[in-house]
Amino acid sequence: MLAVETLPSVPRLTGLYARGAASSGRIAAGRALPSLPVIGGGEDSLTLPPVAYRVAEVDTADMASHLRDYQRLLHEPVSDHLPSGYLHVLAFPLATAVMVRADFPLPLLGMVHLANDAALARPVRLGDRLEVRAWAEDLRAHRRGVQVDLVAEVRVQGDDDAVPAWRGVSTYLARGFDPSEVEGADGADGGDGQAPGDVPGDAGGDGTAPSDAWAPPLPTGRWVLPAGTGRAYGALSGDRNPIHMSALSAKAFGFPRAIAHGMYTAARALADVGMARGDAYRWTVRFAKPVLLPGTVDVAVTPAEDAPGGFTYVGWNALRRQKHFEGTVTPL
């Protein structure tokens, strides 16, 4: 059972990153010790903070212009409905606050966003007062390290439904943590055969699935993303991770150029589905190769064959035949 700790407001990401960078250094230093921490049991094991952060009231009434900027940047129709991606932006800093706690076992910097799964059960509108909660759960093995879910929930005040209006699960990978002693650590969980996530200098795949095994479908669209895409989404979301901001700052982290925010690409795909998604929908994404900026992404957003009314989407680099991301949007 998680202890709920109420914060007065959603913290700002900028401050969190500073703390995250400091704790990342501490954790990195810890990793240099001969005995690697393992998940579960024992004094050296990795455990998640037994706490859920909560902000009792987030008033969306004054977010009109921010919402509009978001909707324009992501090609969403401008309306008073908060798209699922916007709710992620809203709740993300609270999840980040969990990750920068002193007792969070993984370093914030260098964590790779593997996947995201968000369900919008009921429409959330501008003017709604929201309760936001976030916590970490399900620390588990990944064949390249360990992965963890950051869960965020949004409830609308006055809405007594047991199911939150919005629930997002962001799955992150921390590389270099040895999962070998964990039960079931065969790489099946989270290992979809694609080289996962924002892995710099990992163009050749990992051997289990050569990149030429995948052939893109016929495209339904093409995004030409200018160099400033990361800065624009960074300004809106507050996620000003240096890997997104400029070629220079990205190089410092091993990327040849700045990379697009994964959630920007997923949210563009969600917008491409359009009104067919309905008022309540589940939206998933798995990230593969990062999108280098400036860059061109071919996308196919098509009706799902196995889920009536639903859509699947995939984005790729046509010249390199590399998948960037794929996901689903399913009406609930």
Place this chain on the structure above:
Amino acid sequence: MATRSTAAATASRKAPKGTTAAPGLRDAVVVGGNRIPFSRAGKRYADASNQEMFTAALEGLVARFGLQGERLGEVVGGAVLKHSRDFNLVRECVLGSSLSPQTPAYDLQQACATGLEAAIAVANKIRLGQVESGVAGGTDTVSDAPIAVSEGLRRALLAASHAKTLQQRLKALARIRPGDLKPLTPATDEPRTGLSMGEHQAVTTARWGITREAQDEVALASHQNLARAWESGFFDDLVTPFRGLTRDDNLRPDTSAEKLAALKPVFGKSLATSGTPAEPTMTAGNSTPLTDGASAVLLASRDWAAEHDLPVLARFVDAETAAVDFVHGHEGLLMAPVHAVPRLLARNGLTLEDFDFFEIHEAFAATVLTTLAAWEDDEYCRTELGLPGALGKVDRSRVNVNGSSLAAGHPFAATGGRILATAAKLVAQRAAETGRPARALVSVCAAGGLGATAILESA
């Protein structure tokens, strides 16, 4: 086979007693057409505006049919790439022409179907008895296209102009970033997909397995047919020279299969890595170039034409527009006419075999080929068009017999007028030769998954 007149059927319905009886539908006819030669972008018409070009086309039409000082029912037309200052483009052209200044006008826009949609609008008013005569047309310039400022600069300038104090104004202007100063030129990309029209067609081309050779054949025929039509004088009473140009300057009478085969593909290159095997096949030779030009067509009631002692080329029988769901790849962007035509034929009790001529706008050679292939495909016609089976096979020797957009060029809104005038004259000539009625089917695809189609019949 005779055309069943839906007009008569409608007219026979009696209005309830005491209400104003609507007059029955009557015929709308094409009297003639006029255009300026089409010119490749950035060449002869590089500094000609839409207004100048459409005025020239209109004035040529006025001169040809002696309409100086005439009050026409209306002039309808438009431009796809239009400057905001041209909010009344067609009315301004009327005022700059020798038509009576009492001739009303309005602008209309439906991407590449603008010209045909304008003719549908005018013909309908004539058929309803609301006007006796009208001109439909369109104009487009890629060379003199409006250039817009970036969204960032635009919003900053607007905020500054709304500001009440100098301080507010400076604050608004301080938001401008160097990148905002880059001008935006109009693109032919679909706003919703980001794919250019060529890339969209490349996907459709791949889906239908249209070969490079077949496309080059269509392109070659277009040039040869247009060249022959020019040589034979077909366009003598359909075109007025402009800016020293007397013929469409995209026309390559001397092009050959070898020359076309030597061109490198320009669209669909990214499909080479696709799971659907798709070697790029679309080149600058079998795709329509960006073009400047304008066209106008004179339509009228039979009575008006007779009173003015004017010839009648063809009856504007009926029209049908369609739109397709292309955004999520369900249907090809330029396939809407494929859907419109079966509905148009059914309403008029006609089949593909009842037509002497097919004017299918050559946005790309592959567009013509996918259109024809779709109508021949039993499975597609059943599942997609809801027909009992394949719509039918079009006799290729009846398609674009005097060339089309691949050779003439395609100034977006001007293409409908070019095609209508050509089709009207073709059916008139054929009827005069054979003594039997002749019929033409017109099909124009457009951006946004739109399409407009129409039937012309010798009058």
